[in-house]
Amino acid sequence: GENVEQHPSTLSVQEGDSAVIKCTYSDSASNYFPWYKQELGKRPQLIIDIRSNVGEKKDQRIAVTLNKTAKHFSLHITETQPEDSAVYFCAARSFSGGGADGLTFGKGTHLIIQP
């Protein structure tokens, strides 16, 4: 099955600086990679996703890059703001068939924005 590793587990950055969270996956058949933001006591919310036919996707201050050869993908947040403080999860999903359709999540990164 798929295995997703996420680093770092905790990331502290100054407000206004950039933050980068990295994930690796093991199943070369995985072809969908979402990122979720979870604030304390709340549901995970999809913030951006990327499919394997695209190398980069950007949405305002958030971008995701994908390197299929190396099997890793990263979340980039620029001009960080206090409201960016949360736990971020990466995930991978395979559409290779056989009914395997569940997302495999990383263990999460606690992002702390220092004022």
Next chain:
Amino acid sequence: DTGVSQDPRHKITKRGQNVTFRCDPISEHNRLYWYRQTLGQGPEFLTYFQNEAQLEKSRLLSDRFSAERPKGSFSTLEIQRTEQGDSAMYLCASSSRGNSENYGYTFGSGTRLTVV
């Protein structure tokens, strides 16, 4: 329909008791998923449905766990003879597939289970 609804939000039960949780997905979503999340961990896949058919179950889903989606709308997750290790947040999510390019999940707020 503003999102995925889960009920109850919190459940405290004694070890050995049975519990049942309910999930109401976004109405136009045909896929429904159950995940479990423990403190400091990412959500772990338990099972998913496409319409009323349960298509996959994780190894995490022991015989004490059963899920149903009888009419392809809401779903229930039952845990029999609860154990302390079952204490976790149980998250439901739904998604649509087919014409839509959006394969992203929408999660519910979860049911926090505490087994004492």
